[in-house]
Amino acid sequence: MANSEIGTSTSNTLRDEYQVFLSFRGPDTRRGFTNVLHQDLVYAGIRVFIDNEELRKGERISGNLLQAIDHSKLYIPIFSKNYASSHWCLRELAKMVENNSKSKEDGKENAILPIFYDVKPEDVKLKTPLYRKAISNLKQTREDHEKKFSSKDIKTWQQALKEAGGITGWELEKYPGYVKLIQEVVEEVVVRLKIRQRSVTGDLVGMEARIASIKNLLDIDSLSVRLIGIYGMGGIGKTTLAKIIFNQLCPRFGRNCIFLDDVRETTKKGLVKLQKILLFEISYSRVAPNIANIDDGINKIEETICNKKMLIVLDDVDEANQIQKLIGKKSLYPGTRILVTTRDKSILNIREFKYQFEDYEMVQLSKDDALKLFSRRAFNDDSPPADYHTLSKGIVSTADGLPLALEAIGSSLFGEEEREIWEEWLEKLKKTPHEDVLGKVKISYDALNPDQQQIFLDVACFFIGANKTNPMYVWKDCELSPKISLKVLIKRCMIKVLDDDIFEMHDQFRDLGRVIAKKERTRLWDKDDIICELRSTEVKYSQI
Structure with a gap:
């Protein structure tokens, strides 16, 4: 096993939870197909365990490999001509099949997604001589050399091959090349793992009718382009509604969906920054896009989104030009859906814009x-x-x-x-x-105590979208009782911690925290404010 390879997509410990386990015969596919598939999965934001078969030493590694399989949610065996000749590959496959069966019993979502690289399902199901001969050779190896595996193991592997071969997957021979196949695999993984989906917390009281109304406006089965604007005052639930709709529609769009959070706040750092985020996400580029200026960004976004059916959500927009500069002015691809949330209904009426928004007003709860x-x-x-x-x-x-x-x-x-x-x-x-x-x-x-207030203000000013690990160390050193304080803040719905330990905060709480911090003059987070303060300090020192 090569930890250096794992490090590209995961941390270097097997204790981390992987999302995808790749099983393959190194000499057959590593240098081309598997390497590209691995990279594309990683660039899609997926944590992948990839094993280096050639570097294994001894039998001890097997336990770690099985542990890695246990920690994964999806298994992708890449069946090639020599796959069944490796007892390591067969061990992995048997464990995948075992876990897959258990997950069905336990109601979990583990799944095997087989790829038939240069073999057919019939080969894997042992209906042709190809894999039968490989198994026969393993039996002979067992008899001639050390008994690294038992006859019972071989029977288990045979059964695993038959089961995996019977699962619908991808056959490379049906594609003109492996680029399209890999694209489909990545899209399927993204959908199954809900990579694009947004975290929705809280009690969804009164949402059913609103969800139905938005879906009716979107008319998702129509090939027309639809733009929907959800407007209403802050704190009324616009973002929550947009996230629910986005999560429900994501599977219909595969990789071609993006939710841009907090456009109003992010735009303060420049629209080009937002354009880069959007372009990076929708193009699945392996490098950050190079955008010279806003017009260049518009052109590049138009080139990308006009050729594919997209689902784009722009959350908390406060100016009409933000919409134009994030989706362009050209014709959008048939079936595309754009959803915008805003506090200001007037921004949905955009002059000289090809499309018209249908608006939906978020009213207060009954x-x-x-x-x-x-x-x-x-x-x-x-x-x-x-x-x-x-x-x-x-x-x-x-x-x-x-x-x-x-x-x-x-x-x-x-x-x-x-x-x-x-x-x-x-x-x-x-x-x-x-x-x-x-x-x-x-x-x-x-109603918070001083420690809780300090942590609340820190998150509001500095740590929204950040991992909680480093702030926790700082707060502990400052004796702010961070574990207790965070527990209180989370219970009171003032801070959220997502599954990946990322801080999230409603924009109303963020705005409140920053208003308080500015009045107290205790924190600087805005670039212009920092420069102004530094210049003011320089003037004071120069006068001494």
Whole structure:
């Protein structure tokens, strides 16, 4: 096994969870087909275990290989002419088949995706002499030399070959070359692993009708181009709705789908940066695209997206020109769907634009749904206890049906048994203007202890989209009790930690944190502010 190869797509330990395990006969396919497949999977953001058969020493490695298979979700055996002549390949295959059978019983999503490189399924199913002869040679090897495997092992391998050969896969001989085949394999893996899908957390109360309305507008089976704009105030659930729709439609578009988060905030760093992100994702380029300026970016994006059916979501757009500069002005490919979320409906009316948006207004939750969402957070139930019903309805009425405010307030009150504290919350909320969303969520911030507030501000200013590992070390050294503090912040819906330990935060909480940090003058994260502060400091020192 060659850890140097694994390092291209995973960390160098077998304890990491792999997503795909490649099983192949090195001399047959490594230098060409397998190498390209491996690279394309990695560039698609997939963690791949690739074994170096030639560097194995002794039998001990076998245990590590089996462990790597256990940690993978998808298995891709590449059947070539000499695959069955390797007892290592057969061991791997037997373990894949065993895990695949267990996963069906356990309700998991493991799967074998076979590739028939220069053989046919009939060869693998031992219906032709090719693999039968290879197995016969292994039997002879066992008799003539050391007994590295038993006759029982051979029977297990034969059964594994028959089962794997019966699974529908890809036959290279049916393709003009392996480029198209590899593209299809990567697309299938992306869909099965839900690589493109977005994390959706929280209680999806009142979403069913909204999802149905957006799907009706998208008319996904039509070959026409559809552009849908979801508009409404911050904290009302636009991004959550867009993520749900995106996740449900991703399988229909394979690799040709992208969700661009937080366009409003990212644009502050320049539209070219966003264009590069978009182009990198949709082109599956192995290197970051070189974009000279915004017009160059538009041209390159148009060249790419006009030739394929795309699903593109632009989240939190605040200017019409952002849309034009991210999807261009040329005709889009038939069947393409563009979904935009915004707080400002007027940006959906773009002058001299080839297409028109159909708009969808996100309205507040109904009183019943608002009470249900609040109750789930505050009481872990769909309705409040009888003795808290009136008080809960009063608190809910101050949130104006905004899911973000309802979740934040409910989570902050969860487990709170002193009725006086509930009444204090209600009084504070009543004093906050109805349109002041930041004011409502700031009450949740004020209820945090100083350590929790510091960590909240750090994430809001510096660590959205960052891995939590390094910040945790910093906070620990600063004696901020990061594990306890994060647990509280997550429970109160003020911070989210995704499956890959990446920090995520709703834009309203982010905006709140940055407003507070600017007032306190405790943190600098904006490039212009940093330059201004440094220049101010230089002036002060020059006057001394």
